[in-house]
Amino acid sequence: MPNPSQPAFVLVRPQMGENIGASARAMWNFALDRMWLVAPRDGWPNPSARAMASGAGRVLDAAEVSGTTAEAVAGCSFVLATTARGRGLTKPVFSPERAMQEARDRIARGERVAVLFGPERAGLENDDIARANAIVSVPVNPDYGSLNLAQCVLLMAYEWRRATAEVVPESVELAGAEWAEQAEIEALSAHYEERMEEAGFFFPEHKAESMKLNLRNLWSRMPLTRADVRTLHGILRQMVRWKERGR
Template identity: 45%
Template sequence: MTGRDGGADIGPIGAFSPVVILVRPQLAENIGTTARAMANGGLFHLRLVAPRDGWPQERAWYASSGADRILDAAQVFDSVDEAVADLHHVMATCPRPRHIVKTVMTARGAAAELRAISSRGLRAGLLFGPERAGLDNEDMARADILIRYPLNPNFMSLNLAQAVLIMAYEWWMACETTPPRTLMTNETHVATKGELENFLDHLTRDLDACGFLRNTQKRPGMVRNLRHLFQRGEVTEQELRTLHGVVTELSNGRKARQKQD
């Protein structure tokens, strides 16, 4: 192909990661955006079954946003049987059940199954149908498992790349270790209990000095409330330094006003 610079580094390409098989894809742009979606989720093996406009097609590379190597290595077959002949398991996306007696899984369940298959050194394929009508009954008859996405029942329309991206995302997340929640602290750190206690001592001293805690009966509860406030979140060391400065400046301003009076 012309007009390409090799694209982004999308490896490593796992020998046993699932193969994405596009059955009779109609538009080159959809093949390109599918490759982009695959690269997002760590799926790098692409097969095309009887693409309507032939292959290769330059527009696919332009639409792939740098996932060139997936398209460079894409294999073309005349039939689904030929495309799945060397695979051990085949799953097919199925937007509409068609009275077929077969196991149906969600994308998440299928991704876990695919990880288990891959860990055993077996190869699996994911069938995606043509943009307009999806897979027909003959295509789905080649699959061991059907995959159905539990989306809004009143609007389940997906384009080809979106359908592939859902599976790619679930494949990636099946082994992703990123915690579901984290606090981004950049160059500072979450304050230790000692640092927090030092600030609370500073704050309490100045509140005593200005008379805010003059009610001796209410003072313990007020101090506890302040403590609960700062204990509730993960205050950073930088934030505490800022608060130290705020308290000091308020104290200095009060002292200056007292001298003027």
């Protein structure tokens, strides 16, 4: 099986070309391009698959085809089988996250890993699962455990990406802006404090210091850019001018 640096995604007896194409698209979203097809119902190649792949045709071009699951996984040392139902077989059961961590670690040691996905109608058969070393169980709604083939492929591909690449949990798109520096925030705070003092905001007098402290703390909690600071200065200046014109 080629490219041992990533797991092979093995679609066992897929029924619809559209689902094969959608699976290829899901794989390529996360830089996976090792697809293996076991006895696709409508033969191969399939024009419906290519139409659905939407730019992920390279995955289809490189896809391997075999007649049996045994042939597809013959070169692998570790095989995972995705299934939503208990099959009465004694095997380790992994979550998708843990399964892809295991795949990552084994591949790093030079092993070849495959992930089996069953046909749309009923999923993998026991004969397929018996060839796997472990089961992957998705924690879906117990009253409705049916996952579309491409959905399951996408979920596993995403977990592979999480296991092998840095995923930033949160970021801010500054769109060309820069964060304001502390000196700029301090000047903004002083500007507002001065004008609010003139307006009699800090009343009664014995509460003035705590009110000023709360105001400074408010500015420090706000993630302000330099453009934000200029805007807030401008708003206050215009309000003061408007008040003076009304006298």
